[in-house]
Amino acid sequence: MSISAISLRKPAIAALALAAVVGLTACGGSATAGSSATADAAKAPLFSQLPQDIQSAGTIKVASNVEYPPFESIDKDGKTIVGIDRELADAVEKQLGVTLAFDNIAFDAIIPGLASGRYSMGMSAMSDTKERQKQVSFLDYFKAGAGIMTTKANADKLKSLDDLCGTKVGIVKGTTEDADATAQSGKCEAAGKAPLAVTIYAGQNQAVLALQSERVDAFLVDSTSGSVVAAESNGELAMGKAYEEGYFGIVFPKESTQLMTAVQKAMEQIKADGSYEAILAKYKMDDHAVDTFTVNGATK
Structure with missing residues (x-):
């Protein structure tokens, strides 16, 4: 190999070495950040009461049809979901220590999506009915009609x-x-x-x-x-x-008792600290607030 060839390779070798150091540093940083995020999540009041798979994922997949203001709609930027349900979800996230990620789908696809396991929750101004209770469970949170x-x-x-x-x-x-x-x-x-x-x-x-x-x-x-x-x-x-008149409920697969109980406790906590009524009042809907978050409260 000629001297010129060796000289040409030195910058490349140095660059590769630097890249390796940077890569190792970056990987180390990511691991630390990930560990920190997990630790922070675990500090949330109700994190330990979530199902293990959701604790590991750090996310609850939420099915929603984002066409029902004031519950959920797309903001003026054309992408951000806003409304009562999104703000309640934000408050619940703080109690659970995980993200509630909304997916905008057709309304009639929500229950099948829960039944198939694609989603763990549904939030979409859905009425609690005895007929729907045959397929899913409801955590009632809003007096509607x-x-x-x-x-x-x-x-x-x-x-x-x-x-x-x-x-x-x-x-x-x-x-x-x-x-x-x-x-x-x-x-x-x-x-x-x-x-x-x-x-x-x-x-x-x-x-x-x-x-x-x-x-x-x-x-x-x-x-x-x-x-x-x-x-x-x-x-x-x-x-x-x-x-x-009736109730709107947060929707869960029928077998999802542990998650529903954790969310119920989270809702009770945000009612106790005033967040629940404050969110409804922001949309002038505080007269629709419920006193207790009942499971499957529909009578017909």
């Missing part, structure tokens, strides 16, 4: 479910309002009237657009979320009074 959204022009004509006979009605797939519409159609026919002409939509945004474009006359929706949408419609839409 269902109502009728219309255009302002139809608000005085379509006030009750009985007023909907013979009209075109929008429903979001997989919601309890689907069953409400079916039941009401039966009542209409029994009274000698035309049934509801129901159109099923994949999400709330699509149903609202259909109402605004007059493809449907009414939209059966959670009255809380509907009130927010109507208030932000510049007077175009109106939200009627709730025709049925």
Whole structure:
């Protein structure tokens, strides 16, 4: 090998040596940071009560359909999830010491996603019902109800479910309002009237657009979320009074007792320290607060 070749190789060898040192230092730094993060998580009040796999992962995968303000929606930046559920999740994270990572999916895919094990929790303004309890468990955290959204022009004509006979009605797939519409159609026919002409939509945004474009006359929706949408419609839409009351719940696979109990304790703690009511009050929803976080509190 020539002297020139040896000279040319020296910088390369030095660079490789430096890279190795930097690499070792970086690896050492990552390990320290990782150990520190794990130690910090373990200091959270309820970390030890989580299932071992979630402790190890440091994350709870949460299924959500991010189209239900004020519970969850996309912020103006087009990517950040905001709302009551996200803020409650942030508060719960501090108690559990793990991240609650939201995944935006179709509403009717939430329960199958929990059943398949893809997700450990669901937060999406989901009504607790006896029928759904056959597949999942609910931790009730919000007093809610269902109502009728219309255009302002139809608000005085379509006030009750009985007023909907013979009209075109929008429903979001997989919601309890689907069953409400079916039941009401039966009542209409029994009274000698035309049934509801129901159109099923994949999400709330699509149903609202259909109402605004007059493809449907009414939209059966959670009255809380509907009130927010109507208030932000510049007077175009109106939200009627709730025709049925119930609870929204955080959703868990039926066998996930340990995780649900840990989250229940976390919710109890953020209620005790005032965070729960403060979050609801921020969205002017504090009158919907529950006194206790009941498991499967629905009666029908």
